[in-house]
Amino acid sequence: MFHTFTFLRRDAGHGGSDPGGIGNGLQEKNLTLKIATNIKSLVEDYKDVTVKMSRAGDMTTESLQTLKWW
Template sequence: MTKIFIDAGHGGSDPGAVGNRLQEKALTLRIATKIKSLLEEYKDVSIKMSRTGDNYPSLSARTKAANEWAADIFLSIHINAGGGTGYEDYIYTSASVKAKEYQSIIHAEIIKLIDTD
């Protein structure tokens, strides 16, 4: 069983990036919810989310919840502001080989699906 903890960035009184009448907190929640529903189609995957509504768990509460649940993967969704296009993903520089593998696979699969021009 792989445990995936999905963190919808921001929430509640923290809207994240704001522009074009959009708020990052709403978009990250929609993306996180969609990822959850897609992953739930797989066997042997368990999903937990940092939030399912417009509330703001602190950053430490989010990581604590993931660690207490013994998540295998912590995926935090954000949307950049300030112009530019495309997709980025980050992992800690000291991340495990497994984490680097996951990042590489996820990155390659997402790039196939988006227009990066």
């Protein structure tokens, strides 16, 4: 019998002083974080699924940190 598991990494990108794209009163950093957090909430309840986020709030993630994170 095989035991399988899924490891999912979500990189919300941008954050902190880097808002990403801005338009219509929206900032990309807020949208990407919300989408990544919603995906995490949807899939982490499945058996044997682990979800890791590059950021969980409005913080700047340096490029090198993101590369190490992966």
